[in-house]
Amino acid sequence: MSAGDVRPLTLTRSDSIVLGTGAETVGDISDFRVSEGRFYILDGPSKRVRVFDTRGQLVSTIGRQGSGPGEFRSPVSIAVLGNELLVADVAVDNALSRFNAQGAFLDRRRYGVVAQASSLATDADMVASMRMLTIADPAKEGWNVVAIANARGDSVGSGCVIDPRYVESRKVDGTLSHFGFGNVSVRGGEVYCTQGISPIVQVMDLTGRPIRQIRTAPPFYLAPKDKKLDLNQKAIFEFLGSFTTNAGYVPVEGGFVSMYTRFNEDEGEVRYHLLVCREGTPMRCGTLENIRKPIYIPSLDSIYLQEEMEPNAPVTIGIYRIAGLTE
Numbered sequence: 497m498s499a500g501d502v503r504p505l506t507l508t509r510s511d512s513i514v515l516g517t518g519a520e521t522v523g524d525i526s527d528f529r530v531s532e533g534r535f536y537i538l539d540g541p542s543k544r545v546r547v548f549d550t551r552g553q554l555v556s557t558i559g560r561q562g563s564g565p566g567e568f569r570s571p572v573s574i575a576v577l578g579n580e581l582l583v584a585d586v587a588v589d590n591a592l593s594r595f596n597a598q599g600a601f602l603d604r605r606r607y608g609v610v611a612q613a614s615s616l617a618t619d620a621d622m623v624a625s626m627r628m629l630t631i632a633d634p635a636k637e638g639w640n641v642v643a644i645a646n647a648r649g650d651s652v653g654s655g656c657v658i659d660p661r662y663v664e665s666r667k668v669d670g671t672l673s674h675f676g677f678g679n680v681s682v683r684g685g686e687v688y689c690t691q692g693i694s695p696i697v698q699v700m701d702l703t704g705r706p707i708r709q710i711r712t713a714p715p716f717y718l719a720p721k722d723k724k725l726d727l728n729q730k731a732i733f734e735f736l737g738s739f740t741t742n743a744g745y746v747p748v749e750g751g752f753v754s755m756y757t758r759f760n761e762d763e764g765e766v767r768y769h770l771l772v773c774r775e776g777t778p779m780r781c782g783t784l785e786n787i788r789k790p791i792y793i794p795s796l797d798s799i800y801l802q803e804e805m806e807p808n809a810p811v812t813i814g815i816y817r818i819a820g821l822t823e
Contacts (some may be wrong), residue, residue, distance in 0.1 A: 501780075501781075502714060502715055502770075502771075502781045502782060502783060503769075503781075503782045503783075503820055503821075504783055504784075504820065505526070505772060505782035505783060505784050505818055505819065505820040505821060506818075506820050507784065507787065507799070507816040507817070507818060507819075508770075508816060508817045508819060509732040509814055509815070509816050510815050510816065510817050511516050511814075511815040512803070512812055512813060512814050512815060513548075513550070513551070513552045513812070513813045513815070514552045514810050514811075514812050515537070515546075515548055515552050515554075515810055515811045515812070516546070516548065516552060516553070516554045516762040516810055517810055518810075520549065520554040520610065520810075522537055522539040522542070522546055522811050523539050523540070523541035523542050523809075523812055524539065524540055524805075525537055525538070525539070525789070525791050525802050525811065526538040526539065526540030526571070526572065526573075527572070528572050528791040528792050528800075529574055529575060529576050530792060530794075531576040533549065533550055533612075533808040534547050534548070534549060534555060534677075535547065535548045535549070535550070536552055536574055536576060536581060537635065538571055538572075538573070538574045538583070540571065540572070542559055543559065543560060543561035543562075543567075543568040543569070543571060543747050544555070544557050544558065544559050544561075544563070544568075544582065545558040545559055545560075545571075545574060545595075545781060545801075547596045547599070550811075552810075555596075556598070558581060558595050558599040558601070559571070559583065559593070559595075561600075563641045565601050565674045566593065566595070566600075566601030568583065568585050568587075568593070568766035569585055569587035569588070570585055570587040571583050571584065571585045572584055572585070572587045572613075572614050572677070573588050573613065573614060573615050573616040574616065574751055575616035575617060575618045575623065576618060577618045577621075577623060577647060577780075578602065578621070578647065579596065579649065580594055580595060580596060580597070580602070581594070581595040581596075581599075582594055582595075582607070582616060582618070582623065583595070584613035584614065584615070584616050584625065585611075586610075586612040586613070586614055587612075587781055588604075588612070589611060589612060589789060590606060590609050590611065591604040591605060591606050591607075591609060592604065592605055592606075592607050592609060592613065592616070592623075592625070592760075593737070602661060605649040606641065606645075606649055606651075606739060607623045607625060607645040607649050607651075607780075608623075608625065608643035608644060608645035608649075608650075608652070608653075608654065609625050609627070609643050610627065610643060610654075611627040612627055612680065613625040613626065613627055613629065613643075614626060614627060614628045614677040615677060615678060615679045615680045616680070617680050617681045617682040617687075618682065619682035619683055619684075619685075621646055621647040622644065622645070622646060622647070622648070622652075622679045622682060622702055623644070623645045623647070623653075624642055624643070624644050624645075624681075624682050624687050625642070625643050625645075625680065625682040625707065625741035626641055626642045626643075626656070626677075626678045626679065626689065627641050627642075627643070628677060629641065629662050629677065629678050629691060629692075629707075631657055632736075635653065639654075639655075639656075639657050639658075640654035640656065640704065641656045641657075641658050641678065641689070642654060642655050642656040642680050642687060642689050642700070642704065644702055644703065644704055652702060652703060652813050653701075653702060653703030653704035653705070654658075654704045655687070655689070655698075655700040655703075655704025655706065656678075656680075656687075656689035656698050656700065657698065658695050659691050659694045660689065661693050661694075661743070662691070664695060675784035677692065678690060678691045678692065679691075679742075679743065679744035679745065681744065681746060681747060683747035683748075684747070685700055685701065685702055686700065686701065686702075686747070687699070687700045687701070687702065687704070688700075688709065688710075688745045688747060690742045690743075690744055690745045690754075691742060692741040692743065693720055693741075693742075694742060695711065695712055695713035695717055695740075695742050695747045695754075695756075696711055696712075697709065697710040697711075697712060697742075697754070702806070708753075710745075711752045712745070712752075712771055712773075714754070714756070714770050714781075714783055714785065716740065716741045716756070716767070716783060716785055717740045717756065718738065718739045718758070719739060719740075720738075721738060721739060725736055733759060733761055734761070735756075736759035737758060737759045737761045738771065739758070740756045740757070740758050741756060741757045741758065741790045742754070742755075742756055743756055743757045746793045748793060748794070748795055748796055749795060750774055750775055750796060751772070751773045751774040751775050751779075751796050751822040752772075752773055753770055753772050753773075753793050753796070753799075753823075754770065754771040754772070754773075755768060755769075755770055755790060756768065756769045756770070757769070760786065766789075767785075767787065767788070768784075768786075768787050768788065768789060769783065769784065769785045769787075769788055770783065770784040770785075770787070770790070770799075771783055772784065772796060772821055774796055774822065780821055780822065781821075782818075782820055782821045784818070787801060788801045788802055788803060788804065788814075789801060791813065796818065796821060797817060797818045797819070798815070798817060798818065799815075799816050799818055800813050800814070800815055800816075800817070801814045801816060802814075804814070808816045
């Protein structure tokens with residue numbers, strides 16, 4: 497990718513939304529979707545999906561903690577497909593929970609999922625899911641970590657090759673968790689696959705056939721290092737702060753936003769770094785660094801962030817304008 501000059505961008509807060517009050521608010525925003533004037537928010541700590549209107553008023557609550565129909569154990573991602581909500585739960589191997597527009601549980605449907613789905617994306621009548629990156633043998637299982645299906649649930653393809661360094665990292669310390677999950681997104685008939693360990697975005701068609709790769713390593717990117725971890729918390733934090741994780745790729749009209757994370761030892765929390773690029777020759781790109789968690793990116797000049805949480809206070813979403821990309 498030829499990105500031309502990469503310039504620093506700025507954020508200007510234009511508005512904010514307070515999500516409910518008291519028990520109506522959320523513990524944390526694990527995943528976020530927008531559809532038909534509704535915010536669908538996966539509240540990981542409470543094992544629920546809460547639905548708000550654009551004023552922050554609670555409309556409905558979907559699901560609850562448990563192992564029965566319509567209940568969640570470890571929900572990690574949501575997606576809206578037409579007038580239905582899909583929920584991925586990594587505690588369940590090979591199906592997604594499906595709810596109607598009123599929040600009633602319909603069934604569990606496969607949608608081509610072959611293992612624990614950790615990321616979902618939809619576009620028109622297609623569903624893409626990415627499974628957890630815990631592959632033991634890349635020669636046998638290193639391909640097709642993304643499953644693609646139609647709205648009926650029929651599998652239409654699979655793709656995305658796991659980075660072999662995930663396998664090597666298991667040999668070093670027996671776990672992949674410190675590199676984060678992979679992420680999948682869909683737009684305009686193309687499927688985008690990212691993996692935390694690599695800055696490369698794999699692009700596929702709706703059957704999973706590889707089309708191209710996008711190399712989006714920005715100036716702030718630090719590659720992960722091989723290091724055996726122990727249970728010393730200081731050593732873990734130092735390790736997590738030593739590399740950048742590719743947290744996702746967001747295709748939008750006229751360009752894309754690549755999201756990265758790094759543990760900030762001074763703040764004691766994960767902070768986000770963005771590469772924002774507008775299509776053209778040359779491509780115009782800019783960076784935003786050390787921002788709070790992005791939860792929705794509707795365009796190249798607008799972003800929703802989860803603001804700093806106060807104890808016993810409702811969650812607030814800040815709406816910001818991104819400036820500096822075209823000026």
